Amino acid sequence: MMEQYKSIKADYDDSILFFRLGDFYEMFFEDAKLVSRLLELTLTGKSCGMEERAPMCGVPFHAADSYIEKLVRMGYKVAICEQLEDPAETKGMVKRGVVQVVTPGTVTSGAMLRENENNYLASAFLSKEGMALAYCDISTGELYVTEKDYGANLFEDLINQLVRIDAREVLINQQLEDAQGEGTIDDLTGAFVHTMPDPYYSKKAATDAIRAQFGDVSLTALGLEGRELAILTIGVLLSYLFETQKQNLEQLTNCRYYEIGNHMTLDKATIRNLELTETLYDKTTRGSLLWVLDKTSTAMGGRKMRQWLREPLNDAAEINQRLTAVETLVEDPLLLNNLVEALKHIYDFERLAGRIASGNANGKDMIALRNSTGYLPDLRSDLANTGAPLLQQLAAQIADLSPVHDRIQDMIVEEPPYTVKEGGLIRNGCSAELDDLKDSIKDAKQWIAGLENSEKERTGIQHLKVGYNKVFGYYIEISRSNLDMAPEEYVRKQTLVGGERFITPELKEKESLVLNAETKINKLEYDLFTELRKEIGTHIREIQETSAAIAALDVLCAYATVSGRLGYTKPVVDDSLKLEIRSGRHPVIEQTTEQGMFVANDTYMDEEKQSMLIITGPNMAGKSTYMRQTALIVLMAQAGCFVPCESARIGVCDRIFTRIGASDNLAQGQSTFFVEMSELAYILRNAGPRSLVILDEIGRGTSTYDGLSIAWSTVEYLCNEKNRIRTLFATHYHEMTALEESLRGVVNLNVDVSESGGNIVFLHKIVPGSASRSYGVHVARLAGVPEQLLSNAENKLTQLENEGRGSRVEQAFARKEEDVQQISFFAEGPNPVLEQLRKLDLMEVTPSKAIAILEDLKEMLDD
Known part of the structure; x- marks a missing residue:
């Protein structure tokens, strides 16, 4: 062994x-x-x-x-x-x-899978020709592939795709492994990564794997014709699955090719900062956007909800199709209620299809499939009668699975056992041979069933019982106190602590008859069940298409349920660059505050006059809430859901970027400020005219003058004449509010505060203009900082404000265009300003020295 x-x-x-x-x-x-x-x-x-x-x-x-x-x-x-x-x-x-x-990406057991989450295995490829990605969930049969053969940020595009699908395991080629920098794929995505040997990436190996899975289906039909990188990538994925699953994967019936850019791109930081599917701090669903919206009735719908929130649409027409479907359901509560009640009875037959294909489905799975398919005709009829095009499309996608329903109804008993090899699965009347075998042992079973009572009466032993176990078969058990009453014909079989077990020749004869027949019955039932499973396997593709329609319908019903219950409104979504929200609310926070306590706020942005909103005000007053709610309302609208506000006009955003909060990566030697600057660099490198950028406290991780300089220049970069990018920019650098006067597109907002007698109240209302102070000491008092420290801090604050350090920085940065005078460094003739500048080693100037130089120069210019 x-x-x-x-x-x-x-x-x-x-x-x-x-x-x-x-x-x-x-x-x-x-x-x-x-x-x-x-x-x-x-x-x-x-x-x-x-x-x-x-x-x-x-x-x-x-x-x-x-x-x-x-x-x-x-x-x-x-x-x-x-x-x-x-x-x-x-x-x-x-x-x-x-x-x-x-492996992490090839789990199929229901006990190992999370009901409302996909479990994706991905294959990623990068070369000088481009990049490609294939991914699948073998528990549901989903299989997707894409490629991109141009662009400067292919590695980042690949990472964003892996983050979007939340891949559990990733297969990569050697060149992709070599392309990793300090941020490796496993660090950036959280997936387990394997580098596959080069022979897997040959054209022949890939096409052989595709042919082994899909037979004679052409590459054109699979959407792969002429897409060489996609072919290599999906070939590696299939080869890995063959090696790990040891069988053909009949649940993978089709390959869906998609183009990168059809959906809004969300990077890992944005998904994390907006808390789409889990909270930042305790990593639970409660408190996330998913927690508010996920009122789905099926596991399929739960998975689809996660998918739609992680990949909102970019096409206004598609978005409006979803919104119209939600509107139809909201306006017809009776229809919505009928659909939801039907969905509650539908089992996860998307994953059941995978178990059928892999030969793991049991009798209870079949009954669940039968029960689910019984609700499909009514669903199809209800949807077909609506006026919403998307609901009608879903109705057409729901297949007629009545043959599957009727076949299971005819063959499988109402309460089948969990196992499939121990009988009790098949109804009477399905097989004459099976019925004959059952009839042949009916008399023997009845005799055994009546043996206990007849022997009690014959022997007078009231504590006698007849039982069965797999080791000893049938037996007669007598307690120790009654052993002297045991008849002579009883043959001792087993001694127990409290008694003895016996058999009789007649019982042994009946046992042999029953067990031999039951062995044949169990085998025949298993064969009949296997045939049924194979027969239903021919309907796998129809079951998968139907399950996809049911999942989408479930999400739309959840959207409608939440929208009606919480007073959400249908947004106007178009291809403009405007963003107009009236009385917007944060969808999560309003559910965790007392009713009526959440303060709604307006947002207006466009590409010309108001592309940069600089938001100042105290900590804890609601700046971050305001920015995040704006991003969430945009994301919800493009995912096809109504939004929490009185009205909204959303010009489609292709990407949402967020830089919020402080974090570090000590394991890789990256400080908080380095991480902040890395994320900022990524945003500035990738943001475009249709992006929405959320920046919170840029530059706060370094010295005041360094940080202010970076923040100032970031605003100028995002607000330049050629490419104004819609940005919400929260800051405590009040000096930056001067940009409203000098830079087109910049508008100042602040969070209103009521102050009286030394006490302040945060009103959480966003109003035009800039804040005069940050009230940091007051926030420290609310947090419970010792009073002595607070008193010292207030004294120090007064001292610094009296010294006028703020005005110095204003002199350095906040100059109107008409006040600037330029002097040529190469001008002829004596000039004290130029002489002073020529003496400087500008590479050695420190921030404090720069302030002193500016003051000296100002005096010279004044003279």
Whole structure:
């Protein structure tokens, strides 16, 4: 057995080998040491004719999923080695072999999957010709591919795609591994990454893999004709799946090609900062946008909701199709209620299709599929009668699965067992052979069923009972106190602590008849069930298309439910560059505050007069809330949902960028300020005319003058004449408000504060103009900072304000265009200003020295 183990392990040295021995999966040697430590299992040993005992640990086979899940979530591969023969029918060594390799991206077990989340395996490729990406969820059968053969930021584009789908595992080529800088793919995406050997990326290997999966379907039909990089990438993905799943993947019925740019691009920082699917601090759904909107009724809809929030649409026509569908549902509460009630009864048959294709579906899965398909005709009818084009499209996409419903209804019993090899699955009347076998043992079963009462009456032993177990078969059990009353014909079979178990010749005869027939019945039922599973497998594609329609309908119904309940309104979405929101509200925060306490605010932006909103005001007054709610309203509208405001006009945004809060990456030696500047550089490099940029406190991670200079120049960069980018810019550098007078497109806003008798109240209202101070000491008082410290801080603040440091900086930065006088450095003749400048080593000027120089120069110019 150990030689067999070593031989199999040699082929899977990159995996933890779960080696089936009877009712356990055992691990040996280094695998055992590793797993015992990771899962806190007892490490034992096994003597096997070797000089040393083999380290060993194991888990029960019926509970293996939970252990495998923990290992896979840690990033390990698990090779499952099964007994391929029945030990009872085998002489000598039982044949064993690996039947599946479970990796983070290839999980199929329902116990390991999160119901409302996809589990994507991705294959990413980068070369001098371009980049490509393929990804799939084998539990649902989704398979997507794209490529891009131009652009300066291919690596960033690839990372954004991986972040968008939240890939669990990524296969990459060597060139892509070499292209990684300080930010590696696993750091940037959170996925587990494997570099695949070069032979996988040959054109022949890729096309062979595609042909093995899709047969004679042409590359044109798959959307791959002429897309060489996409072919290589999807070929590697399929080859990896064949190696790990050990079977053809019938649930992968089609490949969907998509173009990058069809959806709004959201990078990791934006998804995190806007808290789309989880909160920043405790990483839970509660408190996220998903928490507010996800009123879906099916697991399929839950996954689709996540997908739509992570990839809002960029096409105004498509967006308005969704909005019209939501409007139809909001305006027809009876229709909405009927749809939601039907959806509540629909099982996750998207993933069920995957289990059917892989041969893992059981009788209860079939009943769930039958019940789900029973609601489809009414759904199709209700949707077809609406006036919304998208709802009518979904109606047409819902297939007629009545043959599937009727076949399952005819064959499977109403309450089938979980297992498929122990009988009790098939209805009477489906098979004459099966019915004859059941009839042949009916009398024997009735005799056994009545044996207990008849023997009690015959022997007078009231505590006698008849039972059965797999080891000893049927038996008659008598307690120890009644053993002297046991008839002579009873044959002792087993001694217990409290009594004895017996058999009789007649009971043994009936047992033999029943068990032999039941073995045949169970095998025949399993064969009939397998045939049914294969028959339903021919409908996999129809089931998948229907499940996609049901998922989209579920999200639209959730949008309508939330919109009606919370008073959301239908936005106007067009191709302009305007952004106009009246009485906008933060969708999450208004649900966590007391009713009526949230203060609504307006937002107006365009590409000419008001592209840069500089927002000043105290900490905790609501600047970040205002900026985030603006971004969330745009994102919700482009995802097809109504929005929390009185009215909104949204000019489509192709990207949303956010730079909010302080963070560092100490593991890679990156300070808070370095991370801030890296994120800012990424935004400035990628933002375009249709982008929406949210910047909070740029430059606060360094000295005042450095930070102000960076913040000032950032505003100028985003507000230049050629390319004004819609930006909300929150800052405590009040000096920057002077830009409103000198730079077209800049508008000052501030958060209103009521101040009386030394006390202040944050009104959370955004008003025109700039704030005069930040009230930082007051916020510190609210946070509970000791009073002595606060008193000292107020004294120091007064001292600094009296010294007029703010006015110095204003003199340095806030000059109107007409006040600027230029002097040529090469002008002839004596000039004290030029003489002073010529003496300077400008590379050595410190901020404090620069202030002194400016003051000296000002005096000279005044003279």
